[in-house]
Amino acid sequence: MGSSSAVRWLGAIKHIRKGVKPKMIVRSVDEGWTIVFQTSHGLLAQRIASCLDVAKELPYWFETQVAIGVHDDLHQVYEKGKREHLTQAGAPRDFTLIPMSDEDRVVKMQDRIDEGFCKHSWLGVMQSKHAECLYRGEDTATKMQGMLDMEKKRREFVLTQLHIDATMVQKTYDWMHLSDRLSLILCGDDVPAMNRRLEIITNHEGTRFEIWQDERDRIRVSPWPFGEDNVDLSIEYRIVKQLSFVDDAELGDALKACLVDLRKFVICEN
Numbered sequence: 001m002g003s004s005s006a007v008r009w010l011g012a013i014k015h016i017r018k019g020v021k022p023k024m025i026v027r028s029v030d031e032g033w034t035i036v037f038q039t040s041h042g043l044l045a046q047r048i049a050s051c052l053d054v055a056k057e058l059p060y061w062f063e064t065q066v067a068i069g070v071h072d073d074l075h076q077v078y079e080k081g082k083r084e085h086l087t088q089a090g091a092p093r094d095f096t097l098i099p100m101s102d103e104d105r106v107v108k109m110q111d112r113i114d115e116g117f118c119k120h121s122w123l124g125v126m127q128s129k130h131a132e133c134l135y136r137g138e139d140t141a142t143k144m145q146g147m148l149d150m151e152k153k154r155r156e157f158v159l160t161q162l163h164i165d166a167t168m169v170q171k172t173y174d175w176m177h178l179s180d181r182l183s184l185i186l187c188g189d190d191v192p193a194m195n196r197r198l199e200i201i202t203n204h205e206g207t208r209f210e211i212w213q214d215e216r217d218r219i220r221v222s223p224w225p226f227g228e229d230n231v232d233l234s235i236e237y238r239i240v241k242q243l244s245f246v247d248d249a250e251l252g253d254a255l256k257a258c259l260v261d262l263r264k265f266v267i268c269e270n
Helices: 037-050 061-070 102-119 119-135 143-160 166-187 249-259
Strands: 019-023 026-028 034-037 075-077 198-202 208-212 219-222 231-242 260-270
Touching: 019 249, 026 037, 026 119, 034 037, 037 061, 037 166, 061 102, 061 119, 061 166, 102 119, 102 143, 102 166, 119 166, 143 166, 166 208, 166 231, 231 249
Parallel strands: 219 260
Antiparallel strands: 019 075, 026 034, 034 231, 198 208, 208 219, 231 260
């Protein structure tokens, strides 16, 4: 898999307001838990997008990359006495397991989309499309369904102003989705070994992108989406050795005290 850098430095995250941290990608390891902040995942996804060989065929590609980088920049408060970021056993909770009410989910997603539109219309379109991909379905809550319906109308209006058709939005979003999913796989150190292939995404045209580790321990992606033969990537992570915590505040203190490690990846075409 990815290799860890020999260089380690104190994970000084004091610039983040006290008690507030990004959501986390959590994996169990022999030493305890590896923690990758969702904000780091977004940065890696943006880096992946910057390496794609698609810039000439898509509109607003720079703005799309910005949208990819900030798409998971929501933060949660680590409060004393609260256990929203802990499992019942007191372990750090992966972001996919954090409970959220339907109302809170709608509010947070709407805030993210509105912030995107404030930066640039295309950022808002991409954030809006991301919400559609995440939450549209048969079991969508009524409030979320209403928000998604309104966002669909807003996208249609904005696209007429930008003179871009919906097909191009979907094509661009496919690359956003691939960057997001590939980053999540790398952040979770979830690349399968022994030539076993894992789906990254299947795009709207039916093309299935896969990732695997070959017999020479190289990370491979097919079909190849990048402009260069090899792509060098990295992600910062923290190892928390304490196995369980009393509350979110104790976990937050442990994260502030952690050293930061760097995991490096090289993705190869051949």
